[in-house]
Amino acid sequence: MQNQNTRPVFPFTAIVGQEEMKLALILNVIDPRIGGVMIMGDRGTGKSTTIRAIADLLPEIEVVKDDLFNSHPVESELMSDEVKKKLQDNINLEKTFIKVPMIDLPLGATEDRVCGTIDIEKALTEGVKSFEPGLLAKANRGILYVDEVNLLDDHLVDILLDSAASGWNTVEREGISIRHPARFVLVGSGNPEEGELRPQLLDRFGMHAEIRTVKEPELRVKIVEQRTNFDLNPSKCIEEYEEQQQELKAKIREAQNRLSSIKIDYDNRVKISQVCSELDVDGLRGDIVTNRAAKALAAFEGKNSVTVEHIKKIATLCLRHRLRKDPLESIDSGDKVSKVFNQIFST
Known part of the structure; x- marks a missing residue:
C-alpha cells in the first residue's frame, strides 16, 4: 500500500x-x-x-542506513568505498529498506x-x-x-x-x-x-x-475513463488493482532470482548473431543485448531456457535502433528486423 x-x-x-x-x-x-x-x-x-x-x-531494496549512494550491505559492486572500509574495519552497519x-x-x-x-x-x-x-x-x-x-x-x-x-x-x-x-x-x-x-x-x-497514440475509439474511451477515475479517487483505483500489482511484483522478484540459471542453447545464440550480421549491425552490442533480453523474458515467464518465441518477442526491441538509416528505404526498421528474423529462424 x-x-x-x-x-x-x-x-x-x-x-x-x-x-x-x-x-x-x-x-x-x-x-x-x-x-x-x-x-x-x-x-x-x-x-x-x-x-x-x-x-x-x-x-x-535493502541499503546501508544514511548512506549517500544507497549502498548494498553485502554486494561490493553496489557499495561505496566508505562502506567497504567500514566493513574491512569490522564496523557494524545499520541497515534499512527503501x-x-x-x-x-x-x-x-x-x-x-x-x-x-x-x-x-x-x-x-x-x-x-x-x-x-x-x-x-x-x-x-x-x-x-x-x-x-x-x-x-x-x-x-x-x-x-x-x-x-x-x-x-x-x-x-x-x-x-x-x-x-x-x-x-x-x-x-x-x-x-x-x-x-x-x-x-x-x-x-x-x-x-x-x-503510438491509440487509434481505436473504444480503447481511447477506456484509457480516458481510467485516468479520470484515478484523478477523482486515487486510493480507490490503487486498491482496485492491488492484487494484480502484488502478483506482478512477485513475478518480477521470482524472475530476478531465476535469471542466473536461464540457459540459451548454442544454436539459438548462433542464429541471433546471424540476424545481427544480416542486418549489418555494428559491433556486438546487439548480439549481447538480444541474448540478455531473451533470458530475462524466459525468467519472467517462469521458464528454464530460452525458446525461439522469446527471441522473436524481443528482437525488434533490441535491434531496430541499431540499423543504419537509409533515407531511400521505405520499409520500417521494425519490419526489417522481423523479416530477417523469420528468414533465419525458419531455416
Missing part, C-alpha cells in the same frame, strides 16, 4: 495498451545489464506515467548537478575529501529517467550512458578523484518530431520502444 504522505502513483497493471514499452521496462528491471530503454513516441501517450508506475511497483529510487533528470541540468562536486577548499584546508553527491549517486540501484533525452546536451548523454554501462561514476577535480557506484536503469523518452538522437548514442541504449 502507498504511504499517505507520498503522491499517489497510477498502478502499472492499470495501464492500457503500450505493450512494447511495458515489456521493455519490465525486462530492464529484471536485468539492468540490458542497458536501459529509449522510448520514442507521440506526446501525451503516457510515457512518464508508465515509468513512474514501474518504479512504484518494484520491491523495496523504495527503489526514481530520479528525474531535468533538461537544464549541469554536469555538476548530474555527477556531483568535490569541495576543493575543504580538501585543501582540512585534508578531507568532501563530496556533494549528484543525481547519479541518488539513482544508484534505481531508475534514472530523462524526458526529452534528444534535447539533452550530447556530452551529458555520454556521461549518463558511460555510468549506466560501467556501473560507476568518477568525479575528478584538481587532482582529487572520487568514485562511487552508479548502477541504474536508464530510461530516456523523446518525441521524434523534436529530432532524433545521434545514432552512436542511440545504439548505447539496450532497447528501443516505439509508442
Whole structure:
C-alpha cells in the first residue's frame, strides 16, 4: 500500500495498451545489464506515467542506513568505498529498506548537478575529501529517467550512458578523484518530431520502444475513463488493482532470482548473431543485448531456457535502433528486423 504522505502513483497493471514499452521496462528491471530503454513516441501517450508506475511497483531494496549512494550491505559492486572500509574495519552497519529510487533528470541540468562536486577548499584546508553527491549517486540501484533525452546536451548523454554501462561514476577535480557506484536503469523518452538522437548514442541504449497514440475509439474511451477515475479517487483505483500489482511484483522478484540459471542453447545464440550480421549491425552490442533480453523474458515467464518465441518477442526491441538509416528505404526498421528474423529462424 502507498504511504499517505507520498503522491499517489497510477498502478502499472492499470495501464492500457503500450505493450512494447511495458515489456521493455519490465525486462530492464529484471536485468539492468540490458542497458536501459529509449522510448520514442507521440506526446501525451503516457510515457512518464508508465515509468513512474514501474518504479512504484518494484520491491523495496535493502541499503546501508544514511548512506549517500544507497549502498548494498553485502554486494561490493553496489557499495561505496566508505562502506567497504567500514566493513574491512569490522564496523557494524545499520541497515534499512527503501523504495527503489526514481530520479528525474531535468533538461537544464549541469554536469555538476548530474555527477556531483568535490569541495576543493575543504580538501585543501582540512585534508578531507568532501563530496556533494549528484543525481547519479541518488539513482544508484534505481531508475534514472530523462524526458526529452534528444534535447539533452550530447556530452551529458555520454556521461549518463558511460555510468549506466560501467556501473560507476568518477568525479575528478584538481587532482582529487572520487568514485562511487552508479548502477541504474536508464530510461530516456523523446518525441521524434523534436529530432532524433545521434545514432552512436542511440545504439548505447539496450532497447528501443516505439509508442503510438491509440487509434481505436473504444480503447481511447477506456484509457480516458481510467485516468479520470484515478484523478477523482486515487486510493480507490490503487486498491482496485492491488492484487494484480502484488502478483506482478512477485513475478518480477521470482524472475530476478531465476535469471542466473536461464540457459540459451548454442544454436539459438548462433542464429541471433546471424540476424545481427544480416542486418549489418555494428559491433556486438546487439548480439549481447538480444541474448540478455531473451533470458530475462524466459525468467519472467517462469521458464528454464530460452525458446525461439522469446527471441522473436524481443528482437525488434533490441535491434531496430541499431540499423543504419537509409533515407531511400521505405520499409520500417521494425519490419526489417522481423523479416530477417523469420528468414533465419525458419531455416
